[in-house]
Amino acid sequence: MAQKPAPDSTRRSEKSxxxxxxxxxxxxxxVGYPKTTIEGIAARAGVGKQTIYRWWSSKAEVLMEAFIDLGTQAAEAAGGDWAEGSGIPDTGDLETDLKNVLRATVDELNDPRFDAPARALAAEGVANPAFSEEFVGKLLMPSLELYAQRLRAAQDAGQVRADVDPYIARDLFASPLAQRWLQGTGPLDHAYANTLVEYALYGLAPRM
Structure with missing residues (x-):
């Protein structure tokens, strides 16, 4: 009698x-982040809550990994033009490259699949100092570093002044975008993304 193959624990774990x-x-x-619980996640996923606690210590950690995975899947589905860690595309035109990335970010922030978990994670990062360090290190800084890398490449190409700090420069457009998204102080659209890049690159003084 032929023996059945042993279950593949790796596949089972990945499915879970x-x-x-x-x-x-x-x-x-x-239901919102406050009403989301480990028990609820386990029941919805069809697993025991101990399965979750074996991999994560809190619902915030579960959500952060799920959110990072969602972003990776979205980038792959879109052709991987700006997958995590791959860098901002460098066409040689800094303005165009930054506008493309900020417009893509606007689309993501306006997508309900991303908006609710992103807001939950941002709020938890403010309220929970223990989680904040992990949130910043795993989610925020890797993305912001890609902006700094692209600006350094522009410096090497002579498109940005050599004395400009790329870490300050990236905040000129990334931070206002995040603030408008969080506070709803105005429309979050492609026109706003384009204007942020133009103001950051060329300043507010009249062009000569």
């Missing part, structure tokens, strides 16, 4: 992990 990601993102969108 994927179900947990989907459950966390769905619940935050449906």
């Amino acid at each position: 992990r994927r179900a947990i990601y989907d459950a966390a993102l769905a619940l935050v969108g449906e």
